[in-house]
Amino acid sequence: MYEAIVYEVADRVARVTLNRPEARNSLNDRMVDELLDAFGRARDDDEVRVVVLTGAGDRAFCAGADLGGLGARQSAGDPVADRDAIRQNAPFRLFTAFPSLGKPVIARLAGHAVAGGLGLAAACDLVIAADDVKLATPEVNVGLWPMMIMAIINRNVAPKHAFKLYYTGERISAAEGREIGLVTEVVPRDRLDERVDELARTIAGKSPVGLRRGREAFFAIEGRPLEEQVEHLLGELVALAATEDAREGITAFLERREPDFKGR
Structure with missing residues (x-):
C-alpha cells in the first residue's frame, strides 16, 4: 500500500518505518502523505495502543527534508498572508498531526536524526536512542535556520541549549541529547530493540x-x-x-x- 514507509501492526503496537534508506530516510511529499495516512490508521484502529516510529537501516533515522522532493506545494506568494498555503505545506501538516494522533508515540533511533529528522523525533512522546546516534540542526551551515522544527525543539529544550544547536549546527551525541531533553533514554545498540519493545508492551497494557x-x-x-x-x-x-x-x-x-x- 505504501512506497516510502512500511506499516505493520503486531501485539497492539503499530510500527511505522521510514523506508528510504538510500536517501537516509529523508522526507519528501510522498513520505509525508503516507505518514499522515499511517497515523490516521493507527489512530482509528482500536487494536493499536502504541505507535513506534523508526527509520530503515542504521545509518539515519531521518536526515530531514529531501530538498529536491519536499515542498512542491509551498506557496510562492506571501507566506504570512497565504494561510491556506501554509496549512498545505508538508512539514506543517506532519508536525501538527502529532497532538491529535490519539496514541502514545515512541521514536526508535537506530541512526542519526538531523534537521527535520530531529524535529520528527522530538515530536514523538518518547525517544529511545542507540548510544552511537548523533543529533543536529545543521541548517545554519547552508544559510538557513530550523524554522519549522524550532517550534517542536523549543518545547523540549531550554533556550541556552537550543541556541547552541541552532547557532553552531554541531552534532551532539545521544547522551548529550538526553541531558538537554531531546532524548528519553540512551541504550547500547544491541539492546535498542529489546528496550523499545519492552516500553511499547508496558504502555500497551495501560488503559x-x-x-x-x-x-x-x-x-x-x-x-x-x-x-x-x-x-x-x-x-x-x-x-x-x-x-x-x-x-x-x-x-x-x-x-x-x-x-x-x-x-x-
Whole structure:
C-alpha cells in the first residue's frame, strides 16, 4: 500500500518505518502523505495502543527534508498572508498531526536524526536512542535556520541549549541529547530493540482511554494560564473517572489483580 514507509501492526503496537534508506530516510511529499495516512490508521484502529516510529537501516533515522522532493506545494506568494498555503505545506501538516494522533508515540533511533529528522523525533512522546546516534540542526551551515522544527525543539529544550544547536549546527551525541531533553533514554545498540519493545508492551497494557484522554489533556493545557489549566484538568478527571476502564482499574487494584482494560 505504501512506497516510502512500511506499516505493520503486531501485539497492539503499530510500527511505522521510514523506508528510504538510500536517501537516509529523508522526507519528501510522498513520505509525508503516507505518514499522515499511517497515523490516521493507527489512530482509528482500536487494536493499536502504541505507535513506534523508526527509520530503515542504521545509518539515519531521518536526515530531514529531501530538498529536491519536499515542498512542491509551498506557496510562492506571501507566506504570512497565504494561510491556506501554509496549512498545505508538508512539514506543517506532519508536525501538527502529532497532538491529535490519539496514541502514545515512541521514536526508535537506530541512526542519526538531523534537521527535520530531529524535529520528527522530538515530536514523538518518547525517544529511545542507540548510544552511537548523533543529533543536529545543521541548517545554519547552508544559510538557513530550523524554522519549522524550532517550534517542536523549543518545547523540549531550554533556550541556552537550543541556541547552541541552532547557532553552531554541531552534532551532539545521544547522551548529550538526553541531558538537554531531546532524548528519553540512551541504550547500547544491541539492546535498542529489546528496550523499545519492552516500553511499547508496558504502555500497551495501560488503559487506552486513559492514555488518549491524558495525552489530549497534556496538549490542551499548553500555554494556558494556571487557573484555566486546572479547570480543564478537573473536568477531564471527572470524565475519565466515569469510564469503564477507570472502574475496572480501581476494582482490579482493590482485588490485587491485573486490570483488563477495554478502552471504554
